[in-house]
Amino acid sequence: MNLVEPEMQVATAVKPILEVEDLRTHFFTRDGVTRAVDGVSFTVAPGETLGIVGESGCGKSVTALSILRLLPARLGRIVGGSVRFEGQELLSLPEGRMRDIRGNRVAMIFQEPMTSLNPVLTIGDQIAEAVMIHQGASRSDALRRAAEMLRLVRIPDAEKRVGDYPHQFSGGMRQRVMIAMALSCSPRLLIADEPTTALDVTVQAQILKLMLELKQATGSAVMLITHDLGVIAETCQRVIVMYAGRVVEQAEVLELFDAPLHPYTRGLMASIPRIGLGRRKRLAEIPGIVPDLRKPIVGCAFAPRCPIASARCRAEPPPLAEHRPGHLAACWHAGEMP
Amino acid sequence: MGAYIARRLIATIPVMLVVAVCVFLLLHLTPGDPAAVLAGDNATSDQVAQIRAQLGLDEPLWRQFGMWLWRLMQGDLGESLFWGKPVLDLVLERAEPTISLALTTITFAVIIAVSLGVLAAWQAGTLVDRLIMGFAVLGFSVPVFVVGYVLIFVFAINLRWVPVQGYTPLAEGVGPWLERLVLPSIALGLAYVALIARITRASMLEVLAEDYVRTAQAKGVATRPMLTRHALKNAAVPIVTVVGIGVALLIGGVVITETVFNIPGVGRLVVDAIQRRDYPIIQGCILIFSAVYVLVNLLVDISYTFFDPRIRY
Ligand SMILES: Nc1ncnc2c1ncn2[C@@H]1O[C@H](COP(=O)(O)OP(=O)(O)O)[C@@H](O)[C@H]1O
Ligand code: SF4
Numbered sequence: 001m002n003l004v005e006p007e008m009q010v011a012t013a014v015k016p017i018l019e020v021e022d023l024r025t026h027f028f029t030r031d032g033v034t035r036a037v038d039g040v041s042f043t044v045a046p047g048e049t050l051g052i053v054g055e056s057g058c059g060k061s062v063t064a065l066s067i068l069r070l071l072p073a074r075l076g077r078i079v080g081g082s083v084r085f086e087g088q089e090l091l092s093l094p095e096g097r098m099r100d101i102r103g104n105r106v107a108m109i110f111q112e113p114m115t116s117l118n119p120v121l122t123i124g125d126q127i128a129e130a131v132m133i134h135q136g137a138s139r140s141d142a143l144r145r146a147a148e149m150l151r152l153v154r155i156p157d158a159e160k161r162v163g164d165y166p167h168q169f170s171g172g173m174r175q176r177v178m179i180a181m182a183l184s185c186s187p188r189l190l191i192a193d194e195p196t197t198a199l200d201v202t203v204q205a206q207i208l209k210l211m212l213e214l215k216q217a218t219g220s221a222v223m224l225i226t227h228d229l230g231v232i233a234e235t236c237q238r239v240i241v242m243y244a245g246r247v248v249e250q251a252e253v254l255e256l257f258d259a260p261l262h263p264y265t266r267g268l269m270a271s272i273p274r275i276g277l278g279r280r281k282r283l284a285e286i287p288g289i290v291p292d293l294r295k296p297i298v299g300c301a302f303a304p305r306c307p308i309a310s311a312r313c314r315a316e317p318p319p320l321a322e323h324r325p326g327h328l329a330a331c332w333h334a335g336e337m338p
Numbered sequence: 339m340g341a342y343i344a345r346r347l348i349a350t351i352p353v354m355l356v357v358a359v360c361v362f363l364l365l366h367l368t369p370g371d372p373a374a375v376l377a378g379d380n381a382t383s384d385q386v387a388q389i390r391a392q393l394g395l396d397e398p399l400w401r402q403f404g405m406w407l408w409r410l411m412q413g414d415l416g417e418s419l420f421w422g423k424p425v426l427d428l429v430l431e432r433a434e435p436t437i438s439l440a441l442t443t444i445t446f447a448v449i450i451a452v453s454l455g456v457l458a459a460w461q462a463g464t465l466v467d468r469l470i471m472g473f474a475v476l477g478f479s480v481p482v483f484v485v486g487y488v489l490i491f492v493f494a495i496n497l498r499w500v501p502v503q504g505y506t507p508l509a510e511g512v513g514p515w516l517e518r519l520v521l522p523s524i525a526l527g528l529a530y531v532a533l534i535a536r537i538t539r540a541s542m543l544e545v546l547a548e549d550y551v552r553t554a555q556a557k558g559v560a561t562r563p564m565l566t567r568h569a570l571k572n573a574a575v576p577i578v579t580v581v582g583i584g585v586a587l588l589i590g591g592v593v594i595t596e597t598v599f600n601i602p603g604v605g606r607l608v609v610d611a612i613q614r615r616d617y618p619i620i621q622g623c624i625l626i627f628s629a630v631y632v633l634v635n636l637l638v639d640i641s642y643t644f645f646d647p648r649i650r651y
């Protein structure tokens with residue numbers, strides 16, 4: 001076994017556009033400290049689509065929000081680590097400089113299209129706003145750009161619809177609007193946090209396809225967050241599996257599906273929903289529940305649910321190590337079958 | 339929209355009718371002979387009889403009400419017993435100071451209260467928030483006359499920054515007019531500010547936790563437009579509702595404020611009328627105040643469409 005630090009092994013030919021290193025984000029709530037993200041490291045190369053997968057509550061959204069420093073004020077705090085975007089450290093950047101990056105160089109799409117748009121502002125104004133802020137465009141120029149973006153995300157009658165309000169759009173249409181808004185300033189990195197989870201299955205595929213087409217056209221990198229490995233298989237080049245606020249496995253997509261090393265990843269694979277079985281139903285959930293992140297975790301966080309857990313697993317936390325070229329896993333029994 | 343306003347205006351008729359019945363009964367349910375009550379303690383029986391005849395008090399109650407209502411609908415609020423003049427004329431003569439006081443108070447109160455509420459919500463849990471909310475609790479619980487006398491004592495008598503009492507008509511210049519309105523507006527508006535600041539904070543807190551506020555921040559929107567354009571507009575409906583409901587607070591406060599600051603307005607007219615048992619004035623003013631309140635709240639309802647495009651009438 002080859003114990004290499006994760007950031008060393010991704011020293012590939014191109015310089016990464018985003019480097020997250022040992023990120024730690026905690027929530028300070030009335031009933032204790034939640035270690036939502038607890039030492040996460042990964043990189044995104046320019047133009048790459050990186051998937052981040054894991055069950056609900058494993059820290060995917062908090063990771064994304066930490067990168068843009070959009071955590072709920074006074075509740076969530078980044079307590080350690082580093083986030084470098086295009087070589088620049090974001091965590092120590094003054095708020096004003098950070099705002100210049102948000103929506104401009106790095107844009108984000110959220111999970112809930114029904115609540116993520118402002119109900120009292122027109123679609124056009126909401127898209128135009130980013131263009132006005134970051135490109136100094138006049139309102140009329142920005143609104144023209146907004147109409148252009150709506151056409152790009154294939155909203156019929158784009159010119160007329162810029163004056164409409166979110167409640168006049170369906171969920172799928174609103175997510176198209178969100179994509180239009182996020183891409184309006186041609187960001188170098190697009191963070192999409194479960195962009196299709198709240199949508200109908202048929203709409204999900206359309207939205208994903210649209211997003212990746214536009215990504216191809218603009219050449220931006222994408223961080224696609226999902227709890228659905230099926231989505232990853234169809235869209236990403238590289239994937240990171242998260243569990244309990246940590247990265248437990250990382251590999252090229254084909255490699256991961258060919259030879260998953262972590263029992264948690266194998267569990268996720270067994271539960272990939274398959275279309276064609278009537279409703280898109282989970283086949284086999286991983287038994288057990290995610291650990292309480294307010295309590296200290298001794299040993300491997302997955303041990304209580306792991307079919308091959310050993311005494312060592314319960315005593316010592318497994319480090320993230322390279323087991324095959326470019327394929328990392330944090331498991332004492334990586335690749336072993338139950 | 340026009341149809342909605344018409345419908346709402348028609349809907350105010352039953353409300354005003356109930357008010358009218360109550361106002362009418364105000365005189366007739368007072369213990370004893372209304373004529374004797376109106377005539378006062380030292381009246382001769384002739385004077386009592388004259389008043390009775392003048393007011394038609396010999397007629398059956400329902401006929402009296404009918405006649406009274408009929409005259410009301412023609413804009414006749416009756417005649418003052420003390421002044422011997424139409425109540426409407428008396429009110430109009432004293433309308434300017436009261437309208438001036440009310441409008442300056444509402445304008446400044448809303449601006450200050452909304453700013454404080456937004457600030458408190460944005461800084462929720464911090465010292466700033468606690469200071470503002472502490473002020474709001476205090477402002478709501480200190481009576482108008484106490485605030486008034488303290489203000490007069492400190493700013494008019496001790497510091498001599500502003501005149502002590504009275505009213506200068508707007509015709510004599512904005513400066514002098516405003517100068518004498520400062521202290522009464524503060525006294526009158528304090529509870530109103532407290533009320534609006536609290537609802538603004540509560541409404542803003544809810545909105546600031548919404549997903550679309552985070553979307554705005556993810557776009558790079560700066561703090562100020564995030565608070566106003568994105569959040570406040572969404573928080574507006576409960577706020578304007580309370581601005582409207584709070585007018586009731588102002589109406590009660592106007593009567594006291596005008597007395598404390600010796601402002602010759604409608605509030606003073608009412609206080610004097612109460613002391614003189616000048617029932618037609620009391621009745622007329624209650625009706626006018628009620629109509630104002632109902633109309634203000636109609637305006638508030640209509641303003642919802644301006645803030646929220648989902649509300650359509
Ligand atoms: N606003 C919050 N307040 C307190 N805890 C939070 C908050 N948001 C997230 N968390 C905690 O952070 C953990 C990770 O959440 P999240 O990143 O949203 O998970 P997911 O992987 O489903 O996106 C959760 O276990 C949750 O308890
Ligand atoms: S370290 Fe042990 S408990 Fe954890 S996943 Fe691997 S085998 Fe399971």
Ligand SMILES: [Mg+2]
Pocket residue numbers: 057060061062193194
């Ligand atoms: Mg999430």
